[in-house]
Amino acid sequence: DTAVSQTPKYLVTQMGNDKSIKCEQNLGHDTMYWYKQDSKKFLKIMFSYNNKELIINETVPNRFSPKSPDKAHLNLHINSLELGDSAVYFCASSRGQINQPQHFGDGTRLSIL
Amino acid sequence: GESVGLHLPTLSVQEGDNSIINCAYSNSASDYFIWYKQESGKGPQFIIDIRSNMDKRQGQRVTVLLNKTVKHLSLQIAATQPGDSAVYFCAEKRGNTPLVFGKGTRLSVIA
Numbered sequence: 001d002t003a004v005s006q007t008p009k010y011l012v013t014q015m016g017n018d019k020s021i022k023c024e025q026n027l028g029h030d031t032m033y034w035y036k037q038d039s040k041k042f043l044k045i046m047f048s049y050n051n052k053e054l055i056i057n058e059t060v061p062n063r064f065s066p067k068s069p070d071k072a073h074l075n076l077h078i079n080s081l082e083l084g085d086s087a088v089y090f091c092a093s094s095r096g097q098i099n100q101p102q103h104f105g106d107g108t109r110l111s112i113l
Numbered sequence: 114g115e116s117v118g119l120h121l122p123t124l125s126v127q128e129g130d131n132s133i134i135n136c137a138y139s140n141s142a143s144d145y146f147i148w149y150k151q152e153s154g155k156g157p158q159f160i161i162d163i164r165s166n167m168d169k170r171q172g173q174r175v176t177v178l179l180n181k182t183v184k185h186l187s188l189q190i191a192a193t194q195p196g197d198s199a200v201y202f203c204a205e206k207r208g209n210t211p212l213v214f215g216k217g218t219r220l221s222v223i224a
Contacts, residue, residue: 004156041200043157043214056211090156097209099145099164104156 003027004105006091012111013081020077021108023091032074033092034066049074086112125221132190134218136203143205148177148188152199198222
């Protein structure tokens with residue numbers, strides 16, 4: 001079974017639309033993350049949740065709103081999509097925030113037309 | 114600001130040879146380091162980690178070396194195989210601050 005799963009794998013949509021990406025982990029971890037990977041493969045943290053509470057928000061535009069209904073899920077909703085939002089978005093999870101490896105999903109490739 | 118970087122953006126090795134991927138970090142307060150492998154179309158896959166109170170850690174065919182004096186991290190892969198071809202990232206962390214990734218090194222294994 002996949003440990004960290006994201007849906008959808010691919011998302012193609014037009015500028016101005018609103019879309020959501022879902023993430024679920026079955027590892028029993030209490031911390032979850034969203035990362036953005038640009039075309040140059042650079043990975044950068046966007047958000048982090050611990051036990052459903054937001055703990056990291058790395059200057060991400062307000063158009064991005066994460067939601068964690070429970071410890072095993074962290075969804076990402078994006079309003080008014082822009083061309084610059086095109087990227088691969090990765091969900092990850094870890095057992096705690098300190099000295100614990102983060103385990104990643106296989107990403108959602110978002111393409112804005 | 115503080116950053117993590119890699120000396121070599123690409124590395125080509127012959128199958129069966131050992132590979133060494135290097136990473137420099139600038140924050141002397143970093144206390145936890147991770148190496149990830151990312152294959153095409155996949156997410157980063159955890160390879161090995163090391164805490165700042167260690168200078169070497171071994172896994173299956175992989176060894177991570179940490180030199181805190183010169184703020185250098187390396188990943189050694191023994192007997193490199195075609196399946197090792199991927200982009201490798203180092204990442205560093207301080208306590209509960211965010212994980213900071215380096216730019217990545219592409220490893221190509223020549224059969």
